[in-house]
Amino acid sequence: MSGSDNPAIACRGLWQVFGAGADRALATALATALDRAGGDAARAAADLQADGFVPAVQDAGFEVREGELFVIMGLSGSGKSTLIRCISQLLPGTAGEVLVDGENIMRAGRQRLIELRRRKLGMVFQHFGLFPHMTVADNVAYPLRVQGIGRAARRAKAQQVIDLVGLDGREDHYPRQLSGGQRQRVGIARSLVTDCEVWFLDEPFSALDPLIRRQLQDEFLAIRTKLKTTIVFITHDINEALKLADRIAIMRDGRIVQIGTPAEIVLKPVDDYVREFSRDVAKGQHARVASVMQAGDGERGPDDPGLRPDMTLDAALARCMDLYQPVPVWDRAGQCVGTVHPADLAAALQVEEA
Numbered sequence: 001m002s003g004s005d006n007p008a009i010a011c012r013g014l015w016q017v018f019g020a021g022a023d024r025a026l027a028t029a030l031a032t033a034l035d036r037a038g039g040d041a042a043r044a045a046a047d048l049q050a051d052g053f054v055p056a057v058q059d060a061g062f063e064v065r066e067g068e069l070f071v072i073m074g075l076s077g078s079g080k081s082t083l084i085r086c087i088s089q090l091l092p093g094t095a096g097e098v099l100v101d102g103e104n105i106m107r108a109g110r111q112r113l114i115e116l117r118r119r120k121l122g123m124v125f126q127h128f129g130l131f132p133h134m135t136v137a138d139n140v141a142y143p144l145r146v147q148g149i150g151r152a153a154r155r156a157k158a159q160q161v162i163d164l165v166g167l168d169g170r171e172d173h174y175p176r177q178l179s180g181g182q183r184q185r186v187g188i189a190r191s192l193v194t195d196c197e198v199w200f201l202d203e204p205f206s207a208l209d210p211l212i213r214r215q216l217q218d219e220f221l222a223i224r225t226k227l228k229t230t231i232v233f234i235t236h237d238i239n240e241a242l243k244l245a246d247r248i249a250i251m252r253d254g255r256i257v258q259i260g261t262p263a264e265i266v267l268k269p270v271d272d273y274v275r276e277f278s279r280d281v282a283k284g285q286h287a288r289v290a291s292v293m294q295a296g297d298g299e300r301g302p303d304d305p306g307l308r309p310d311m312t313l314d315a316a317l318a319r320c321m322d323l324y325q326p327v328p329v330w331d332r333a334g335q336c337v338g339t340v341h342p343a344d345l346a347a348a349l350q351v352e353e354a
């Protein structure tokens, strides 16, 4: 495991450029951009594009903390899948660094990558590629078989994760006998069976109908609290991102344009592209009091609305309807952790009209 000071994953200057001779073309484009006044990654990407290359990921840089659920979101074609494939090294990356627990896995040899995938990195993709001739139990236990673990131990461990994803009773079914949602669960169970430290999920629920999707999201959050695994999750659905994420990275045309908590994305979008995503989102249900709270002390008066930092803006506003002065915010131990003006709660919800 990594030390608590180190991020679980760090990407620095990561590029994935498609096209023959992309490495040399990127090096030239970066050198040319540097020589120009105000030269930057966007200029290099524009040059590459003009020469017929596809700069699908451009100079990506971010860190994912240990145990964090980091969501990458963007429109179709913005580069999400390419980015997660670079981080998980299904694609080599054209330049930059991908550090997992401090190890630059872009320099890892083939053997080391196989090892990392078997023991440390779990992956779930939209189309799971379950083995049709194997039962649920055998599909789930398959990664353990590859690791050379004995049959009894495989079975026992597979059963644990089958129970965890709610598929108990279906161990002996074949994939064709399962619904789409159940098949996704098998894929999730299979990727969890090796106790991975870092878990990559590329649109795992997007093929499902909304009801099943919501149910799996809830189960996913429940599983996640039990596992404490570091997770990188891709989606093009803002509501899914807001529901699941600790932090969200928004991609546009190969670039990460904003990284922030769900509240920051909803309340402080950096540009119209990000603002457009959250236009129809019920901000008051996602943003929390902590995001609009000021430093300060307060006393509990007779009208105290009992605000907490983790309360949604909607809930907080409902308690402050008749109040016109700053009110204290309390933690669970009853300590005042700041104050908030009821007008600021209302203003935060209006931000996108500006």
Ligand SMILES: Nc1ncnc2c1ncn2[C@@H]1O[C@H](COP(=O)(O)OP(=O)(O)OP(=O)(O)O)[C@@H](O)[C@H]1O
Binding pocket: 018, 019, 054, 056, 074, 075, 076, 077, 078, 079, 080, 081, 082, 083, 236
């Ligand atoms: N192997 C490839 N060769 C050339 N271009 C590619 C390749 N793979 C992806 N691209 C291009 O890279 C860009 C980013 O694609 P990517 O699949 O990463 O986007 P995405 O955000 O995941 O989209 P979606 O949500 O539709 O899956 C697109 O312009 C795509 O056409």
